[in-house]
Every structure is written in C-alpha cells, then in structure tokens.
Amino acid sequence: MGGLNTLKLVDATRKREVSAEGRMREKVIASLKLQQDLARAELEGRQHSVTVRRYEEKDGQRVLVQRSKQPRKWFWKGTNGAYLFQMSYCNTPVVIANGQKVVEVGALDALPAVIDTLVQAVNAGELDAALKANQKNKPKKRVTAKR
Numbered sequence: 001m002g003g004l005n006t007l008k009l010v011d012a013t014r015k016r017e018v019s020a021e022g023r024m025r026e027k028v029i030a031s032l033k034l035q036q037d038l039a040r041a042e043l044e045g046r047q048h049s050v051t052v053r054r055y056e057e058k059d060g061q062r063v064l065v066q067r068s069k070q071p072r073k074w075f076w077k078g079t080n081g082a083y084l085f086q087m088s089y090c091n092t093p094v095v096i097a098n099g100q101k102v103v104e105v106g107a108l109d110a111l112p113a114v115i116d117t118l119v120q121a122v123n124a125g126e127l128d129a130a131l132k133a134n135q136k137n138k139p140k141k142r143v144t145a146k147r
Contacts, residue, residue, distance in 0.1 A: 051066050078104070092134045
C-alpha cells in the first residue's frame with residue numbers, strides 16, 4: 001500500500017464532450033445519410049451494401065469476421081406510384097409532424113433532397129421531442145447467461 005500513498009487522488013468526474021441530445025442527433029443523421037446513399041444507389045441502378053464486423057466461432061476460437069450487409073430501406077413505392085419515406089429511430093417510426101410518420105416524396109430522384117431537409121430539421125432540433133419519445137419505447141437489453 002506504500003505506492004498508493006504517493007499518488008495524488010482527487011474527486012472528479014469526466015465530462016462528456018457531446019450531450020445526450022447531440023449523440024442522438026448524430027445517430028439519426030448517420031442513419032439518414034445511409035438512406036441517402038441507398039437512394040442514390042437505386043437511382044444509379046446498383047446495390048449499396050455496408051461492411052459489418054462480427055465475431056464467429058471457428059475451431060473453438062472467437063474470430064473477427066467482416067461481412068457485407070444490405071441495409072433496410074426506409075423508402076418504398078406506394079400504390080399510387082409515388083415513393084414514400086418513413087424515418088425510424090429505436091426500431092420505431094418517428095412522428096415527423098402532426099402525428100404523421102410518412103413523407104410522400106413523389107419521384108425517386110427527389111428523395112435525396114427530402115432526406116437533406118430531414119437532416120436539417122434534426123440538426124435544428126425540430127425532431128428532438130419525437131426522437132426522445134421513441135427512446136422511451138426502446139426495449140431494454142436482456143442480460144443472458146454465458147454458455
């Protein structure tokens with residue numbers, strides 16, 4: 001215990017550089033940018049995929065493996081031929097305004113501009129209340145016993 005006496009101990013906590021709202025906005029904006037990339041890829045007639053890292057069991061060892069994954073699109077073609085966009089956070093559709101969750105985009109080439117508008121709204125904090133409401137409905141992570 002003699003070594004600990006030489007240390008200068010203080011009662012301090014680390015301050016977070018980004019607030020909880022800032023982290024929430026960053027996650028939503030990253031998801032919106034991904035959807036914008038998916039829309040541009042569909043306009044160009046190509047597939048867009050992302051690389052994910054997972055651990056898998058091989059010969060009794062956990063090995064880090066990179067896989068290609070096709071993200072889920074938040075847009076689709078409606079029955080009237082117009083494209084629709086539904087933003088999601090915490091696996092729940094976000095109420096954008098007036099209780100409405102879906103934006104009618106029209107043509108697919110207008111979708112990147114609509115997503116830019118949503119990014120600006122998230123940056124301005126216009127959707128903070130709706131995003132926080134979705135956070136409250138977020139399911140808790142279950143703790144599972146190790147095998």
